[in-house]
Amino acid sequence: LSSFNFSLSTRGFATRLFAHCRFSCGDNLIYCLINENRKICRISPVFRWRCCPPPIQKLENISRLLNTNVYIKRDDLTGIGLGGNKVRKLEFLLADAKRKGAEVVFTTGGAQSNHAMLTAACAKKLGMEPILILKKRGVTERKGNQLLEYLMDTDVRFMDTDSYDDIYAEMDRVSKASGKKYYKIPCGGSNAGVELVSVLHRGESEASDHA
DSSP states (O other): OEEEEEEEEETTEEEEEEEEEEEEETTEEEEEEEETTOOEEEOOOEEOOSOSSOOEEEOHHHHHHHTSOOEEEOGGGSSSTTOOTHHHHHHHHHHHHHHTTOSEEEEOOOTTOHHHHHHHHHHHHTTOEEEEEEESOSOOSSSHHHHHHHHTTOEEEEEOOSOHHHHHHHHHHHHHHHTOOEEEEOGGGTTHHHHHHHHHHHHHHHHHHTO
């Protein structure tokens, strides 16, 4: 249990948190938030892919050179793909996609997007089909993340555009043609905060209903 106070606000919705707890439940995690009135705001389960928490290691040589203690948080050991902080937001976003019954997950970014590659890896792990519609900018050859996506047999498509609006429209077109339920994740997973707030709002509503 870690305790802290802060305010979270968006579109007129605000909640003050007193503490947060994190519980393991099989392969999932459940986040439980407690507000300043000490009422539990239940959070929808999120998927656990990463090592929780990633280890913190002291960099002995650099610490000695700088004559101070320097530590590094090993987000490269998050447990899926090549790790990194992108996995954190995907825990919430892809849990939401599964909850909504999505069969296909779309996302976008540049040709070498770390977010896109990790979205593909996580979606496949959860049994959903990832489709990456990427800007035809940068290194599009089978190198780096393009090589990893090829090895994962990911459906990667390039669009020669500078507008993400064009790409989001193409996602709608492709999904409509397939007839499958789909879930769109914007560039970089930038809707993760909105999803977390909506989950918080659902949790507070449920808590008040059972108060």
